[in-house]
Amino acid sequence: xxxxxxxxxxxxxxxxxxxxxxxxxxxxxxxxxxxxxxxxxxxxxxxxxxxxxxxxxxxxxxxxxxxxxxxxxxxxxxxxxxxxxxxxxxxxxxxxxxxxxxxxxxxxxxxxxxxxxxxxxxxxxxxxxxxxxxxxxxxxxxxxxxxxxxxxxxxxxxxxxxxxxxxxxxxxxxxxxxxxxxxxxxxxxxxxxxxxxxxxxxxxxxxxxxxxxxxxxxxxxxxxxxxxxxxxxxxxxxxxxxxxxxxxxxxx
Numbered sequence: 001x002x003x004x005x006x007x008x009x010x011x012x013x014x015x016x017x018x019x020x021x022x023x024x025x026x027x028x029x030x031x032x033x034x035x036x037x038x039x040x041x042x043x044x045x046x047x048x049x050x051x052x053x054x055x056x057x058x059x060x061x062x063x064x065x066x067x068x069x070x071x072x073x074x075x076x077x078x079x080x081x082x083x084x085x086x087x088x089x090x091x092x093x094x095x096x097x098x099x100x101x102x103x104x105x106x107x108x109x110x111x112x113x114x115x116x117x118x119x120x121x122x123x124x125x126x127x128x129x130x131x132x133x134x135x136x137x138x139x140x141x142x143x144x145x146x147x148x149x150x151x152x153x154x155x156x157x158x159x160x161x162x163x164x165x166x167x168x169x170x171x172x173x174x175x176x177x178x179x180x181x182x183x184x185x186x187x188x189x190x191x192x193x194x195x196x197x198x199x200x201x202x203x204x205x206x207x208x209x210x211x212x213x214x215x216x217x218x219x220x221x222x223x224x225x226x227x228x229x230x231x232x233x234x235x236x237x238x239x240x241x242x243x244x245x246x247x248x249x250x251x252x
Contacts, residue, residue: 002028004067006060008051008106009076011037013176014125014169017202018073019044027071032060034076035177051076052097057105068117072110074103075125077144081184082247084138092139099143104150111158111166118163123209124151126168128217128226133234135242140182155214168215169205172225174198189244191251 005022009015011033019031023041031040032047040046047063050056078098080091107122114120127141130148134141151168158164173179176198179190201218208216217226243249 002026003070004028004030004064005071005073006030006032006064006069006110007073007075008032008060009125010046010073011035013178014171014174014198014202014205015073015075016040017199018075018123018206021202021206022071022073028067030060030064032063032076035181050098051102051106052078052094053102054105057102057109060106061109069110069113070120072106072120072122073125074106074122076102077125079137079140079178079182079184081137081140081179081182081187081190081245083136087139095139096143099140100146100150103147107154111154111164114164115158115161118161120163121165121167121209123167123169123205125205126151126170126215128170128172130170131226131230131237132241133238134245135238136187136245136247137182137184137241141241152214165209165212167205167209167213169201169208169218170215170226171201171205171218172196174201174218184245184247186247186250187245188249188251 005027007015007019010019010031019029020041023029029044031044032049034050037046047060049059076098078095080095126148127144129141130144132141155166173189173192173195175195179185184190196219204216204218
């Protein structure tokens, strides 16, 4: 029987590209998202589900039908732009619940089984945003700071399980629907024509996972930015981020 993979946030963008890579590698696929699917790999099953809730994650796991999960790409995420004080509390709560609560609950379930049998692979989509105080993306960047730290902590907790690989993929700005969904199409970063191709991002993450790496920052420019962020004061980083994400910064 073919190995079985779950990919979340797989309707478009990085998640869809990860699904294509898993399909090419012979995995049976269950794809989950809360937005319409496009260009789904042949034979893949899809599930329309909100993974910001325990109930949504439970629905996804039930859809797996008891099959052993050999690979999980925990890619589901939600972004949100604009000033925090102007955001609808329900919207920023959904960011937190999707990126932190749902991701944590799914990882806890899947990793527990993988560790018990000492076999399995998990790729989590974090972000270099987790290194940067995100003025005008405050909740999103804060949630990714949690993810980046959380994955590193879990890697240490399960380090004796040498048959389990847990990898953190940390992209920078990527050419997906993220910025449109996050109401950021009037910002410099949202309209930047030089964002990374999601196929390249996914391939970098996939190669890191298959090589057993703990993490990978996708893209040379992003590697430099993440390195610089480690030695730059937060106030400066926040001001730099403001210039990218503040509404009205898009070039005409």
